[in-house]
Amino acid sequence: MELANIPHKTIVHDKLNDSQMRENLTKAMHTLQGNRLNLIENKYEDWQGLRDRARQVKNNALMSLADRIEEFEKNATKNGIQVHFASSDKDACEIIYQIMKQNNVDKILKGKSMASEEIGLNAYLKEKGINAVESDLGELILQLNDEPPVHIVVPAIHRNRYEVGQIFHDKLGAPVESDIEKLNSIARSHLRNQFETLKMGLSGVNFAISKEGAIWLIENEGNGRMCTTAPDIHVAICGIEKIVETFDDAATLVHLLTPSATGQFIPTYNNIISGPRKETDKDGPRQMHIVIFDHNRTSMLKHKHFYEALRCIRCGACMNFCPVYDKIGGHSYRTTYPGPIGEVISPNLFGLDKTGDVLSFCSQCSRCSEVCPERIPLADLIRELRSYKVGQGEGSITGSENVKASSSEQLVFSMFAKMATSGNLWRSSFSKAHIMNSLVTTFGPMLPVAKEWAAFKKLPDVTGNFYKKVQAIEGVKYE
Incomplete structure (x- = not known):
């Protein structure tokens, strides 16, 4: 399913009207929220202190990133790992393709990797006639149904077991099932055949340790x-x-990632990999490659605000608590990373001109900032990015040079800013609000800027008892 060319309005309204998806998401989000809160309350003595420590760990690594990369390459190479560097998403795809070509590989089996989604690896290899098979259960479901992930941790969270059973029936020829164990058995049988002929496997990286030249992967x-x-x-x-x-x-x-992501104290599998198979080892790959890629992260690191988003450990907690995400789902964002973190990193990685529309998917409630284990001020960063959309950002970010601010929008917001920062103007405007209410209700669908808003929202009642309530609260009499 190619989402990039579908207008945001179309996707959002389709998802808002998809009652089954909204029911699935709401149940899942509430479960993840409850699991996280219960675990933190019952298992952790100093959760906030752990968050502070984790924030410092990532900041230290980011502020010495050049040294960390050099140290990692040195130690990983010493361990027998072949290290490759890629500047762009296409460079990363090409490196992987060349490794496959050199080893006569025509199929790759993938573990869960949002990095591979970011660089568009599956589509790139498909154009080269190479099949990339997903082995993660959620990713497999989506691949069979030709869908992109809807969440960075639980990619098929918008599908319930009955829908999954139908997908397995339609795509794999399996009997229609809804029992969880039977669905797992169908997926296991399908993937076992893939693993039997596996020559090359691909993974992401949760953490790379520079002093050891090793990588740490977690999964369930x-x-x-x-x-x-x-x-x-x-x-x-x-x-x-x-x-x-x-x-x-x-x-x-x-220790922060799994509680924040799924409410687990520890993941089911912790895999620490320090190199290819040694002569005394009974299993493991004979070749190991790591592709370290940038894809505009260096530009983020240079920015005085957006570098903070590079602390993200991809737990998805911001999505799990976002009141917008659970209404419209991840596909509405039309980008690899949905939710609040996606609203920050997508414009920086892919370009403000290409993904800037996602900045409207935020109510500024700040729940994402509160629950982020790395204390990333997501709501503040989203607001900062919005300033670039109207030509008020400091400096430039990826794609901002191609964004032209609307003159009418700038005029409206400058007028509002003037009114909102003057007590007299604010009170005077409020006293005439009932007149504006009538005008916007009648002519809103035809007015610049207002028509986009009026098409989907209704103005509150600002007549009659409304003024009495305001007067009682503020102690101000409106004439």
């Missing part, structure tokens, strides 16, 4: 371990911001 299904252990060749994709200095640093982040 075991398919990721199969993708990194069973094949002759293992390729890992790693954004530069995933590199930290020590195992202790990575352990601090793991």
